[in-house]
Amino acid sequence: MTIKKLGWMILIFVLGYSLFLLLRPVEIIDVHQDGRWSRVVVKHFPITRKGKIDWWEQNKANLKEKYDVPKIDSHGYFNVSFLDIGSGYRVDRMVDQDSYLLCFEDMKVDANCIEKNKVFEVVKGRNGGLQFR
Structure with a gap:
């Protein structure tokens, strides 16, 4: 295999994997x-700000219907934070490192x-x- 072919294969793989990462559907794990x-x-x-805002606009009705998000207070205010699950739920060991x-x-x-x-x-x-934000 030539260097040129290997370079093209790597480029196609990287582009394909990047596309896969960008097109994965958002998964809601939990609501608190x-x-x-x-x-x-x-x-x-x-990943992008535009992508986040577009996702909010497309899914806000579903969030309200399914999870009652956002919760609007008596003044009409609300705050919805989206947090990445990362490596999952963990135990707080009550030490500074946590x-x-x-x-x-x-x-x-x-x-x-x-x-x-x-x-x-x-x-x-x-x-x-x-x-x-």
Whole structure:
């Protein structure tokens, strides 16, 4: 096999794998709510800002119907954070090294924490408009 053929094979593989990563559907693992705060634990969230906003626009009705997200408070405000599941739920060992974990009190199991890896946030606050962060 020539170097040129090997280079083309590697390029095709990299492009194919990149396309696969970009086109995977978002998987909602869990939803945790506390007042107007909703935290949605996901896998395969879009990478680009445009992709994230487009996904929100296309899925906000389904999120409301299926998970009651967002929870809107009496003033009309809400906060929805999307967090990457990473390596899964973990146990907080109550040591300094676990300070990067976010734990969910609504889960009654020991492994109720994930790494604080927020990939997107949708906020409606006092300014009245939606903010995408």
